[in-house]
Amino acid sequence: MAGLEYAIVHTKYTIPVALLITILLQPFKTSVDNYKITCLLIIAVTSTIPWDSYLLKNDVWDYPEDAVIGTTFWKIPVEELFFFVIQTYITSLVCILVSKSIIPTAFLPTLPVTPPSPSIEEANLRLQKKKYLVQNDYKRLRRIGLFGAIFIASLVAIGAKLVHSGGQGTYMGLILVWACPVIFFLWGLSHQYILSVPYKNVLIPILLPTSYLWFVDTLALKNGTWVINPDKSFGIKLWKYLDIEEAVFFLITNILITFGQLAFDHTLAVINGFPEIFNFAIPSWPPFSVMVRGLSMAVRNYTPRRISNLRDAIMKLQNKSRSFSLASSVFEGRLRIDLVLLYAFCRNADDLIDEAETREEAQKALAKLSEAISNTFSYRRSEKASFKIENNLKSSISMLYNLPEEMASSLEMLPLEVLPVKPIQGLLEGFGMDLRFPSTDKTEKKQVPDGEFPIRTESDLKRYGYCVAGTVAELLLHLVFHHYPSKGITKKERAEIIQAGVNMGIALQYINISRDIAKDALMGRCYIPSDWLAEYNLTPAMVVEKADRHGVRLLRRRLLRSAIEIYHQNRSAIEKLPTHGGARKGVRGAVENYVEIGRVLLERDGDMPIWNDETVSKSRRLWVFVKALCA
Known part of the structure; x- marks a missing residue:
């Protein structure tokens, strides 16, 4: 040897x-x-x-x-x-x-x-944020940075003395005088970031x-x-x-x-x-x-409000969507940031409507949000204020339209300059369809006639799927093509890819509805079309009263199969997405991770638990995600 x-x-x-x-x-x-x-x-x-x-x-x-x-x-x-x-x-x-x-x-x-005196809710939100992100106390970071610089400089001095003295300390001295000046330089430039992660x-x-x-x-x-x-x-x-x-x-x-x-x-x-x-x-x-x-x-020269709002968006993502949170790790750069901000906006808008105490409050909130979006969109386009974040814009949106601060900040951060307004308006239309369900008023206990349930036909279901999920897919793909325009894709091909994305969003919403039938019933909602239910002598009110019925399980299977069919018809479009920025991998991973929920529900055909938060185990979710990335 x-x-x-x-x-x-x-x-x-x-x-x-x-x-x-x-x-x-x-x-x-x-x-x-x-x-x-x-x-x-x-x-x-x-x-x-x-x-x-x-x-x-x-x-x-x-x-x-x-x-x-x-x-x-x-x-x-x-x-x-x-x-x-x-x-x-x-x-x-x-x-x-x-x-x-x-x-x-x-x-x-x-x-x-110097922020204004926080309300109790804002104070609790800040406490929650500490669980996910390190608070960047600037003065504390500077103190630690100074201590670290002194310590590293001391090591350089010790190393120089050992080299000068020669003998048995030579090797250690040479290590210190070679490496520590570079560490000192890197520490001086980035110690605040190093200490914050x-x-x-x-x-x-x-x-x-x-x-x-x-x-x-x-x-x-x-x-x-x-x-x-x-x-x-x-x-x-x-x-x-x-x-x-x-x-x-x-x-x-x-x-x-x-x-x-x-x-x-x-x-x-x-x-x-x-x-x-x-x-x-x-x-x-x-x-x-x-x-x-x-x-x-x-x-x-940093923009503190942008950093703060991004932290809020990340916390929202980590709390609400394990699938997209996992998929976001593949995207890179500005695309990843904008996708997280888009998710936070959609989730905050959804929460704004769902968490209203009465239907009237929810309708007012939806109208305020619609006006805020329309005016902000017009302002950004007319002023060409691309990516401009004013220090007082957050409070202005909040005060002008009487929106919660979190909702205002997510609208402020949304890159409206590069997004079409039509799918955003479609998203709000979907929230409006939710408000047509009879149980929107949490204080009302009365029985409501079936005719007030908005999802009457498969066409209504498809429209709803487009509004609450297809629009999000459309916005996502617009961001992908904005950050990574592909010269090899014609306008027609790009439109076809976006439409396939819209269809995929509808399929994923069908899976979401299938998973949450019992959960939605507790909220007084039934998204299974009324004419489907009629085939089994059922009504939406009967599903709300008791979701675990034989006919409902059969219809869930029908809905899942429809979702899987739409998925197979449109998944090839994913492979036409740009490879840069992790766009293709990230979209494929997110889609496959969510479709796996549908596959698992079909496997568990006889089960219908009220809560389905653990439909797919973490290990299986990770395995499916990694397989999708390697495909």
Whole structure:
């Protein structure tokens, strides 16, 4: 095995791990991820070669000639050069994998503001928000940042002294004076972002690869693959065979790689999060000048209201939709942000109507919202105020139209400049159909005649499905084509794709109705067409009274089969969507995840629980999602 010992270390330990993580990440990987990895690989290799060559020339560490193949560069064996690449690659992959669950812009720090005295409801909302997002206390972040800078600078000073003194502290000193200035630089630029993201996003990419590389290094040192000069090291072992210098080296290099990845996330969060400042399309591989501009942008120039509103939207998404929350991790950049904002708007509008105490209040709220949308849409288009977020706009919308603050903020954030108004109006029409159900007034207990139920025919059902779901699909696809226009798709093909999306939205709404028949009955609603029910001598009022009836189960099966048929007729259109920005993967994942609910309901044909929140188990949901991404 002479000449292969170092290569065997990679073959047995580093390459298999890199391949495993690559496979795990591949379904979620985007072009931006490739960009970040490529940049860090170039930086890591070019910065480490001179340093490692210096260590070899000065006998800080060495390797037996029979342990390597023999090819060297600046005295560095090719296996060691590969180690620079493989470590950077592994740690970058882990960092990217754990960061998929967050939208970086939501974790940008903001300057302190003096808000009005919060109501009890607003105070409770802020307490809930802490469960999902770290509050960015600007002063606290600055204090911790200053302490961290002093600590890192102290390590540089200690390292310089050890190198100057020579002897056994040389290796440790060289590690510190090489790595800590770069860490100091990254910390100075991005410490507020690093401190704001969840701890797991920082600690896992540092500690997990470090622990594994400690294990690999221990085996290599035990087998004599490389040797540390005892005259240049302290001789302290973290455990048997693992020198403290080697342990610090892998820890500190993984800190470098992780901080580098987070610095990339930081600048991408800025340039994607503030289109009013970076008012141009951001390519998947942004120019270096744009990245520098984003990273060097002062916190005082951020738009605090946009960050705050985005956090509200994310919390709404995490609370209300597991399917779309999972799918959103695949989308990237501004598309992901706009889709989350679109979801929050639709959900807030739905809640605004559903949570009204009486039908009259709900109708007034719907009228106010309709007026607010119409006027805001006209203003944005006439003024060409693309992506412009005024500091007082939120309160203006809230005060002008007497809308709840959360509803006003989601309307403020909605990118109306690039969306057609017709599907938004259609969405409101769907809410109006809900208000025609007899049980809208929560205070009323009287029996209501069947004729007041609005879904009388299959045509009514299809119209309702379009209004509450097809419109959302239409808006989603408009955002996709806005952010990633495809030159290879004609206007006619684009219209056909959008129509297929509308049909798919209707199919998903049919599945949603099938799942929630009993749940809707508790609200006094029945979305099964009255003429369908008549075939089994049933009425909507009978379903509301008792949802678990034999005829209802048969009609649910009919509705599900109709949904699956529409799904099969239109799913090929997904493959015509742009691949950029995770658009195709994200849409496919979201659709398949939701269609799986229909499949499970058909499997459980005899069951009809009142609550169906766990229709599909988390493990099955994840498996279906990953399969869809890999398709």
